């Protein structure tokens with residue numbers, strides 16, 4: 015059958031204007047038709063708007079991954095500070111006790127070393143007590159960290175409590191060829207006067223729970239135990255799935271504040287906080303004196319202990335923090351160190367930015383090796399991962415396994431994430447983090463090639479080093495990804511809020527764009 019003419023098509027024939035239409039009838043018909051088209055276009059536009067909104071309504075799912083102390087939680091804090099000011103304001107005061115714990119731990123660690131060094135110096139100038147028939151007293155006082163496991167029990171996978179050598183402080187360092195350190199009575203007096211801080215530390219650790227203590231070994235032998243069967247088995251042990259705000263640890267304080275029997279409890283909590291702040295304020299001068307003391311500095315240098323490089327270092331801020339009227343700042347919160355335990359979910363509705371009005375679900379995970387098996391169950395339907403690799407750690411070992419170089423561990427972990435089939439369509443964003451500490455370390459004369467032989471004779475500066483590390487991560491991504499994907503990388507120091515805001519702005523836009531594109535394909 016050949017094509018039918020316009021006149022023969024029954025639909026066209028029905029739609030065609032009547033043959034004997036007058037000009038007035040024609041005007042009326044055309045008006046009606048254009049009105050109908052306008053209404054139809056409006057309906058189409060409304061449907062399009064609803065579809066866009068629907069796409070935006072599906073939450074963006076973002077995971078923050080990386081080894082312990084890589085800066086995941088610090089990055090999350092930057093996100094909140096930038097896009098969810100309201101939530102940030104509500105929670106900022108809860109961080110005060112974490113900053114206080116960090117400060118107290120900084121000084122207790124130093125006092126521990128000092129006490130041991132003085133005891134050792136004393137005993138080396140006396141004849142051996144045993145030779146005089148005197149029973150020997152224990153020379154070691156408990157280290158500040160060794161009180162932790164008893165005061166705040168660790169979860170079953172995290173039962174290890176042996177600090178690494180830099181914090182173990184059980185043996186003194188003999189410095190052949192160097193004159194003996196000149197300890198005076200003032201040092202002994204300072205140790206005595208700072209003794210109450212030991213109790214303050216254990217009280218704060220007890221109240222904050224598991225997160226307040228660091229891990230010093232692990233039962234995990236793999237960098238990325240993503241085996242689903244292993245994760246199913248182990249997840250129960252230690253995955254804490256928290257959907258209601260900041261750290262579970264901080265929740266304890268917040269819950270007390272909100273609690274039904276509040277009046278009595280609230281007074282108790284406040285008085286505990288006031289008491290802690292009072293004791294610390296009373297020790298302000300002594301803390302500063304110890305930290306600035308020449309002999310103490312020399313002692314730390316001989317032991318190669320650099321408190322200023324450790325997580326949650328606040329000794330340079332003692333004059334501001336050790337005060338009864340201490341007001342916490344945004345920078346303090348970002349620098350405060352509280353270990354993440356398990357996997358914590360944050361549901362965040364963006365107040366502005368490209369994602370304004372839409373919900374993001376961000377997952378902050380514990381990064382120690384024994385925590386990683388729990389990550390797997392959060393990989394499904396994940397839009398993006400921000401992977402943090404702390405590049406200043408090229409010459410450090412994992413706290414939980416002293417045989418493993420931290421940069422090497424980051425490479426292995428990155429390879430597993432890139433190669434994971436469940437994540438093959440997930441956007442991967444790499445942050446080469448702690449560039450500020452890398453810069454400081456290289457300025458002090460650390461040589462990259464001593465720890466990374468393949469670095470060879472390249473220039474030992476930040477630009478060359480980060481280019482070199484970046485290239486290695488890129489090759490891993492290319493080699494391990496099941497399907498080709500772009501390589502997004504940023505050089506970061508996430509304690510620097512200003513530069514991190516710029517980075518997160520770009521990251522947010524890119525993740526949202528991918529998220530909407532993915533929704534279009536569905």
Ligand SMILES: Nc1nc2c(ncn2[C@@H]2O[C@H](COP(=O)(O)OP(=O)(O)OP(=O)(O)O)[C@@H](O)[C@H]2O)c(=O)[nH]1
Pocket residue numbers: 080081082083084085086087088089324325326327348349350351352353354355379380381382447448449450451506507508509
């Ligand atoms: N100087 C410096 N410190 C950083 C940087 N990023 C993070 N930190 C600090 O390093 C410490 C550890 O950071 P976190 O964000 O707690 O590390 P994490 O990856 O969440 O660690 P886990 O919870 O144990 O897995 C904190 O005290 C941070 O403030 C950085 O770029 N430069």
Ligand SMILES: [Mg+2]
Pocket residue numbers: 086087088352353354378379380
């Ligand atoms: Mg964390």
